[in-house]
Amino acid sequence: MGTPVFEEFDPTSDCECPGCAHWRRVMPHSRAPGGVGHPAARRGLALASLAAAAGTTLGVGHAMPAVAATHGPVVPGVPADDGPDTPQGPEAPLHGSEGQPTPDDPPPDIAGLPSITRSEIINRAKRWVAAQVPYSMTSYWSDGYRQDCSGFVSMAWNLGRNEWTGSLAKYGVRISKDELQAGDMLLFHNPADPQNGSHVVIFGGWTDSTRAYYVAYESTRPHARRQVTPYAYSKNSSRYVPYRYKGLETGNAGAEPEETRAGDEYPGEVYFGPGANNAYVTRLGRMLVERGASRFYTTGPGPVWTEADRRATKAFQEAQGWTGPAADGLPGPTTWAYLVDGLGQDIPEAPSAGATGSPGATGSPGAPGRTASHGVDGYPGRGMFRPGADNTYVTELGRQLVRKGFGKYYAVGPGPRWTEADRRNVEAFQRAQGWRGGAADGYPGPETWRRLFL
Template sequence: MAVPVFEEYEPAADCPCPGCARRRRELALRPAVRAGGHPAAHGARRALVLVTAAGVVLGGGAAAGAAAPPAGPFHPAGHGTGDPDTGNPQGGAGGLHGRPHAGPTAGQVSTASLPRRTRADIINRAKIWLREKVPYSMEKYWTDGYRQDCSGYVSMAWGLPGNEWTGSLARYGTRIARDDLAPGDILLFHNPADPTKGSHVTIFGGWTDYRHTHYIAYEQSKPRTRKQPTPMAYWANSSRYIPYRYNGLVTEHTPSDGAPGGKASATAFPGGGHFGPGAHNAYVTRLGHLLVERGGGRFYASGPGPRWGDADRRATQAFQRAQGWRGSEANGLPGPHTWRLLVRGEGRDIAGGTSRSAAVPRYPGRGHFRPGRSNTYVEMLGRRLVKLGFGRHYTTGPSPRWGEADRRNVQDFQRAQGWRGGAADGHPGPETWRRLFR
């Protein structure tokens, strides 16, 4: 018996039936031929333009009603099912103001080619559209050149060179765990089977509760840019939203307790000479606190300090081995890669670190948490608050300098313990410290 031959159905350009209209749209969503797409897609896109033009000339006949695309460049888009109230359509890749833009063709975009942004930069850029109440549109472009849909909004906040869509944004970021989310990261749902169904992206603005059940979402959705508490990860398709961190992210905060010149970049590796036998500086203290946060507290009998010791070496080595490194790569001396993973909160934690009571760092005293004080304990406290979901008052993230945002976040944590009055004044005492880090 002859095996039937199945040929791909190519719809007629002028057929008004629902089947042909739908097929023309599916073909138009595919990549261009030069990007590896099917040749029929080019014809479908051309057909969409021709049919639209015919509809205009004829005064809006049946053909125009069957496949009338939006004005301007065509973007893969449709009403999603993410938000039961408004829907969240998403657009396609394109240049600023609709100009041609090749964009990434495959794989991750190199960090070196991306604009450098701090978390504060990203959130502040997101707030611009919020203040200006930018209307939602898949076809229109705001005065800054970015398309006024959800993926255009993220492209603007991250400062990307063009307008990306939900199918390409992941190439500009690194996937992270949900518990590691911090302001400026995104939650992305791309439906590869049908990008027009539910695909959406939001900007993470911080946790609203310590249980991490809700977060502040900055998003471009109908009717305009909005900021609101949102269930983790979204109203629907929650399990399919994936968190990503921008690859061009830099940290703006610096320790100032004894570092050379009073400051040191929180991201840039200070050099191997700052670590090892005989080293005594603020970088050693900072390294120790970062290692404690990642499960290395059991190696410290009295807490991290500025003088390099065997505890620093063993904790560093444990972190390096947790990444799967061996030999000279796990010699207990931090190099650029070790430092970058620690300061960015990336990589694997030290196994078994969180279950040890010794992982609670020593309480440094109330004098470290007063207006105008600047030290690594303040930043360490802030990072822990954010990790536990009590960082909503930070607009630029934890820093070494004690401020009102620190006090209010500590107060939120204290109230979550059921404390009131003077017991929840926002100034960490020994019991607040113990509960934060236990």
């Protein structure tokens, strides 16, 4: 079989500077003639040229925004039009040995495909990105996969052989844009004009609720990379088709990552937003409920991102006094840190949560006359129960734990200073409610407090 040669193309810049991030969103990718190496500078020069052509039409007294400064070197050998070509190799076994099949082979039986989870697909892709595996249509990496775009996807899906854009589709099931999740692929195969851009990438997740940009894992010159990419791609966008691997494990095994691994560290924006389905969404929802967002959830929280998650996140962000993009309902690193560390203000009660009786009335725990938080009488807010806390609420919490039979970790006390004994006793109480993961972290939220003082 002859070697099919297909041309990839140079996508938009993956530079993360504010200038490039801005121009990627407001202008299509284009290249200014000459040797300006940085994308923000190219767009700035284009805008400046338009302004010069307009002359005095801009009006007296209106200053033109400063052109973005060039801070990237000219890339040697990159032409000024569409970037370098990146052809791909043919179907081949691992390491490129002889005996390769033809594209007319029948579709593989799903029962014979190696199974894999979404997290495993993304982790395999990340390994090549971390190693900066060089692009090549003839070389094979140490794992046996060819170092081009189709070899990269063959590796990520663990196919056990090297496919090309003309054969990868038989391993997948065609899906819609709305069904895309991390580990799926976006495939453009162009048999009618093979020199004009066949390419394939691994979908890593949406960057925000607009679904205009996503994280792509791909092999392209000069090496494998992860970058934010406009949907479906920066060129020939309408011709990319989403596919899901036929051997994908479903259920909890396919979620990314496992709940026990949804730790305190912010995982990245791709884990949140429409289409997200992972343990970090569950953890986010539970932390939000602890901070007063229970009214937004009729069910859950769970691993599938819903409008309830967005509204709850937005309410928490607005409770901190944030507005505009800082309160878009999608958790960034600051929102996540506030939730994990118990910082900032809790979500206020809904205006209609009205009030039958007054917080702090007789029989209600907490300081007399204190306004209830999250609609739970006497609950002072999560921030009162953190390392270093020293207040009467800690004492009251400890005494109630002892009354309920959850005081075994106290050697002395309880007292007003928060200790590890307090946290372990609270955790034991939470686990007795059947809670696990982030819902049993040892820090009392409103539901923990309500059940303790029933």
